[in-house]
Amino acid sequence: MPAAITDVATELLLVPLEPRLRAYGSDVVSIVRVLLRDSDGATATGFTYTLGAGAGIVCRMVDELIGPAIVGSRTDDWGEHRRRLAADTRRLGRSMFAPALSAVDIAVWDLRGIQSSRPLYAVLGGKPRAVPIYGSGRGSNSLGLDELVEQSLGYLRDGYPAVKIRAGARSPSEDLERLRAVRDAVGDAVPLMVDCNEQLTLADALWLGRRLSDLGYRWIEEPLIAEDVEGHAVLAAQLDVPVAVGEHLVGRYEFAHHLRTTPIGIYQPDAALTGGVTEAVRIADLAEAGNRSVNFHSLPELHIHLAVRSPNACYVEDFGILNGVLAEVLAPQDGVVVPPDRSGHGIVWDSGAVARFRQSL
Incomplete structure (x- = not known):
């Protein structure tokens, strides 16, 4: 006991x-x-x-x-x-x-x-495996164009195989110029994503999303406020580029509502916001049952444990929101990360x- x-x-x-x-x-x-x-x-x-x-x-x-x-x-x-x-x-x-x-x-x-x-992953019934990781956060919309490109290239030099860029704080046409510049700099083979952090109107999201397909972006994340389920359903139905949501959804019932009413295929629960490990695992299982993928939001040192026990987890996101108080951070090796073997979540403060x-x- x-x-x-x-x-x-x-x-x-x-x-x-x-x-x-x-x-x-x-x-x-x-x-x-x-x-x-x-x-x-x-x-x-x-x-x-x-x-x-x-x-x-x-x-x-x-x-x-x-x-x-x-x-x-x-x-x-x-x-x-x-x-x-x-x-x-x-x-x-x-x-x-x-x-x-x-x-x-x-x-x-x-x-x-x-x-x-x-380790936490073992307590959850998972086995260690390598999960692809993408760089997120350095591609801020506060950066000038040249610095945005340089920070995106920096992720590739640091071993991240994919990169996410922020948009939504500027006009859609300026954002498109910035997103195109990053694509031109990294080449066609590098997976790129864009996060709009709930900043767009439906019309602007449709305009930008239609052009992202031509640039080969993997998804457009939270283009609308999270509660606008109907708007996200319209986007998911009309855009070729996949739509991703989830970091601002709270609990499995909000995710279940999305699953029932939208064709969105990528869900991004955050265990630190949506109800903890218990709820994040339930959400991952709901997504798997609905044939959707799950890409846990931020916090790679925690979410790697949840990702390895979730067969529908495609990526771990590295946004360094806790890095200022961590003694160790999860870093990519050959583009992937694996969970630590320490007891519990193994986070070192x-x-x-x-x-x-x-x-x-």
């Missing part, structure tokens, strides 16, 4: 983003870390994050609600606690509770792995950076 959870604590980190990662006005990421300790002295970590305000509320949700509910319990009790907490907080709305639940859920799965001396960016609550 696993040891009981004896302590649940949170800390808020405000971490500056590298200038080349900044987009749409965001220059800092707020990271909420959750630390679990059990009666044997094992310590596990979970986390969530936001590029906006309000992360302190997430800490309070954990400190005042979730933490007290699970102290004294064991990790194999988590499923029942999770269901009850979700039911009890339903009227607060999913978007408020989901980040807090995600951070604790990730910590619980980390503790499960540590208690059983197994930089204790000095964590202390430097920790905020008083």
Whole structure:
């Protein structure tokens, strides 16, 4: 029987983003870390994050609600606690509770792995395999054209076989010029994607998407606000370039609604935002049952574990949103990455950076 959870604590980190990662006005990421300790002295970590305000509320949700509910319990009790907490907080709305639940859920799965001396992927029933990784983040829309091209080429020099570029903060015609310049620079064989971060109108998304097909882009990501299911259905039906959604969808029911009502073929859940490892795995399985692919959003050090147990996972995304507080990052070897064999998720935090960016609550 696993040891009981004896302590649940949170800390808020405000971490500056590298200038080349900044987009749409965001220059800092707020990271909420959750630390679990059990009666044997094992310590596990979970986390969530936001590029906006309000992360302190997430800490309070954990400190005042979730933490007290699970102290004294064991990790194999988590499923029942999770269901009850979700039911009890339903009227607060999913978007408020989901980040807090995600951070604790990730910590619980980390503790499960540590208690059983197994990597997270093994706890999830997966086996280690190599997964292609793509570079994401350096292709910011805040960069000038020449720097955008240089940063994209830099990903290729660093061993990434595919690259994603940001769009949506400029006019569609200027974005098209930038996307064409990157394609010309990297050549026709390199897979390229574009992320619009919910910035386009339906008309502009149709205009840009139709031209991306000629440039050989693999997908257009979140062209519309995530809640516009009908608009995404129109895009997926009318564009040749695939449409990808998911980083802003919360929980399996929102994904299931998309699956039922749109022909979108690429889903991008983020375990730190959508409900933790538990929910992200459910979403991956839903996508597989619907013959859709899943490409987990960001956080490669965590999502590699979920990708190797999901046969419909095509890529891991490397957006360095946590890099400022990590002592080790997942780096490509021959264009692919494999999960670490350390117990739990195996994320190695930089204790000095964590202390430097920790905020008083």
